[in-house]
Structure formats: C-alpha cells, structure tokens
Amino acid sequence: MSEKPRLSLLRIIEMNIGFFGLQFSFGLQQANMGPIYGFLGADEASMPLLWLAGPMTGLIVQPIVGAMSDRTSTRLGRRTPYFLVGAIICTLSLSAMPYSSTLWMAASLLWILDAGNNITMEPYRAYVADRLAPGQRSVGFLTQSAFTGLAQTLSYLAPSLLTAFVARDMLDANGIPVIVRIAFIIGAILSISTIVWSVWRVPELPLDAAEQAELDERPLTARATFVEIGAAIRDMPRPMKQLAGAMLCQWYAMFAYWQYITFAVGRSIYGTSDPASSAFREATLTAQQAGALYNFIAFLGALALIPIVRRFGARATHAACLAASGTAMLLIPGVSTPAGLFVLMLGIGIGWAGMMGNTYVMLADCIPPARNGIYMGIFNLFIVIPMLIQTLTMPLIYRPLLGGDPRHVLILGGGLMLAGALATLLVDAGHRRPREQGLAAG
Numbered sequence: 001m002s003e004k005p006r007l008s009l010l011r012i013i014e015m016n017i018g019f020f021g022l023q024f025s026f027g028l029q030q031a032n033m034g035p036i037y038g039f040l041g042a043d044e045a046s047m048p049l050l051w052l053a054g055p056m057t058g059l060i061v062q063p064i065v066g067a068m069s070d071r072t073s074t075r076l077g078r079r080t081p082y083f084l085v086g087a088i089i090c091t092l093s094l095s096a097m098p099y100s101s102t103l104w105m106a107a108s109l110l111w112i113l114d115a116g117n118n119i120t121m122e123p124y125r126a127y128v129a130d131r132l133a134p135g136q137r138s139v140g141f142l143t144q145s146a147f148t149g150l151a152q153t154l155s156y157l158a159p160s161l162l163t164a165f166v167a168r169d170m171l172d173a174n175g176i177p178v179i180v181r182i183a184f185i186i187g188a189i190l191s192i193s194t195i196v197w198s199v200w201r202v203p204e205l206p207l208d209a210a211e212q213a214e215l216d217e218r219p220l221t222a223r224a225t226f227v228e229i230g231a232a233i234r235d236m237p238r239p240m241k242q243l244a245g246a247m248l249c250q251w252y253a254m255f256a257y258w259q260y261i262t263f264a265v266g267r268s269i270y271g272t273s274d275p276a277s278s279a280f281r282e283a284t285l286t287a288q289q290a291g292a293l294y295n296f297i298a299f300l301g302a303l304a305l306i307p308i309v310r311r312f313g314a315r316a317t318h319a320a321c322l323a324a325s326g327t328a329m330l331l332i333p334g335v336s337t338p339a340g341l342f343v344l345m346l347g348i349g350i351g352w353a354g355m356m357g358n359t360y361v362m363l364a365d366c367i368p369p370a371r372n373g374i375y376m377g378i379f380n381l382f383i384v385i386p387m388l389i390q391t392l393t394m395p396l397i398y399r400p401l402l403g404g405d406p407r408h409v410l411i412l413g414g415g416l417m418l419a420g421a422l423a424t425l426l427v428d429a430g431h432r433r434p435r436e437q438g439l440a441a442g
Helices: 009-015 017-039 053-071 080-099 103-131 134-162 178-201 209-216 222-234 238-268 278-312 314-334 338-364 369-397 406-424
Strands: none
Touching (some): 009 017, 009 178, 017 103, 017 278, 053 103, 053 222, 080 103, 080 178, 103 134, 103 369, 134 338, 238 278, 238 338, 238 369, 238 406, 338 369
16 A cells, blocks of 8 residues: 555644534534423433434444445545535534424434434544554544534533523523524534535545555445445454443443433532423533533643653553543532532543544554444444443433432443443553554454
8 A cells, every 4th residue: 555645734634624513513412402302391211212313323324334435436535425415414404403393303303413423424534544644643533532622612602602692591482492593503504514624625535556456346235335344343353342341331421421411410500300490491501511611621632632642552541531531420410519510521521532532543553444434334333332222221220220310320420431441451452652554453
C-alpha cells in the first residue's frame, strides 16, 4: 500500500467538521428525548424501551453499511455516498421531531433519525482511519472526540440560550417547549451543511491500482456483504475482542445516565417527579446545562488527551478517564444544588472524551486497513449491544432493585464505569507506540 500523505492540523479539523453536525444531532437526542417523552406522557419505568431506536438501528445498520462501504467504488469515494444519504435522513427527521403529537410518533421519528445517524457515523470512523497515516490516527480520532464535545455542548445548551429570546414556558400545542423546536431546526441545518463542508474540503483518497484491483474482486452484493460480516467476526483481532468487556460496562452506564439524569436532577435538586410541573422544566434546563458543561469539558479534554495518549498510550489513559466518570456518577445523587452538579461534570466530561476517542485509537491499532469499514461497523455492536441490554433489563430492575428512583440508576452506572476502567487495562492495544494496522490480529 502506498504511504498516506500527512495532513496538516487544519485539514484534520476540516475533515471532522461533519462530525460536529452529526454529534449535534446526537446531543439533541440525549438532552431532549427523555423530556420530550415525559411531556408526551411516558412512564419512567418504560422509558428505556422508547430509546430502543439507537441500539437497534446501530445493531442492524452499522455492520451492513461498514461492509458495504468497504466494497463501494464511486466517483465520490467509498464512504462519501453514505455520509450524504445519512445526513439527508437526519435533517428531515430532526425537522419533524418537535412537531410530534403523540408518543408513538416521537418514538417512530427517533428510529428514522437514528438510522440516518448510523448510516453516517460508521463510514465516518472508517474515513478517518483510511485517510490518516498511523502516527496521525490518535490526532484524528481525538479531534473527532473534541468535535463531539463541542457539538454536544452547544446542542445541550441551545434550549437554555434560546430562553434569551423565547420564554421557557412557551409551549407548542403538543406540550413541547418552543425553545426545543427551534433547537431541533438548528440541528437539522447543521446536520447537512457540515457534512457537505468536510467532503468538499477533504475528499477521500483515490484507491491505488492494487487497492482497486482488490476491490474489483469483491463485488458489492447482498450475499457478499453478509459473508464478509461473518468472516470479519470470525477473524476478529484478539485485542478487539478484549475491548468488549470494557465497552459493555461503559456504554450500559452512559445510556442509563442519558435516560435518567433529568429525572434524577428533578428529585435531588428540585424535589419533583412530575413532568408537567414548572419545576421539572427547570430541572430539564439544569440537566441540559450540566450536559453542555460536561461536553465542553470533553471538548477541551480530548485536545488535552492528545499529548497524554502519546506519552502513556490510549489504554492507560482511557482507564483513568473511565475511573473519573464512574466516581462522578456515584456522587451525583448526593448533590443538592446546581453548582454541586456542575462540579461533578468534570469527571463525566473526562470520561466522555475518552469514550469518543481513546477506544477508536485502540481499535485502529489492531485492525487490518482493508477492513476498516466493516470492523468500525462491527465495533459499533460493542456500543449498541450494551445499550440494548440496558434497554431490556432496566424496566425489570427499575422498581424491584432500584426502588423506582432514578438516582439509584446513576449509582449503578458509576459502579459499572469503574468496572470498565479495570477491564480496559486487560486490553492488548493502545500502547505507547501505535502499531501498523492489522499486526495485532489473531
């Protein structure tokens, strides 16, 4: 394979601008879907079932899109067609979401929105691994993590910022605040415009003759796609398998956190569990402000992690990040003021920066480059399967084991984050010196 050209930091930033729009969309979901479901009359115990869209669409879409993008050959490149199709779907779904008049309508739109997000997400990860030389992969993925933090900071903060122009208690006919509707419209515009900017400014590298010949021997057919998925799972590198335990712990915990943080804040700081109350709307804004803060910390933290990962390796750095997040989750139920909550966002933000960057540095360290797309897609199963497990188990344990209290969900999440930190230390990847891709297979 010909040596990849090194990119300037500006070009690495530009190639990840599209990730900003994608993650703004994810941030809107994380900050607003729980409250939207509450406004539309959802029961707390069944809340995780309404979040099934994320793990299920990821489970189905990402491995298939990953395998397809590895075999795609177009004038625009292998990954770019998927970016564009996914961004269009996201834009349409974000535009429609705040007009949901019933619970089933909001849940259905979330399925479509998450399908679009997943169509874009997986090829984007592969695009970064494709485009960058081994020594620049950590910069690429941690820049992506930084954009995740920045985008989600602004998406979480958008409703609060909009209260400067629109009253927070001004509601549409469906009970959803007008500030939420405007935030989703902003997200729809960003979703398509940022993707277009990235693919225009930093197009994919053309395949060399050997790569094109190999691609010609692997036609894009349905049968070939599923055969390739099966073969890739069978041949999965050992370090990638080792990552599964850490991923199970951290993503179960984070998904539970997103679902219940607003309800936990409502009880611990505002003394309410009534989604129709003004106090709950205040709790929603406080939780969104806390989310904005942890995402801003993740933005700064991802940049700070670049030299730390170079010095200590992604594995040790990530274990420390998860330990910080777990400690913060354990302490959140005991806070009684917004200020106390905001202090603990330091730990959540450091953990989130690691989750969105370090795990992909470790993954890119051990997978063969010809299978970047499919392994990035399969790796997403390590995210969505824990989410799916959480979705199916939480309604069963929420009242019998957790006392019907969302604060206890966060305590469970904190314990799992600490377990994830220990599991990370067992992974044979993310060492101080990055491998050439594929050398860790076996």
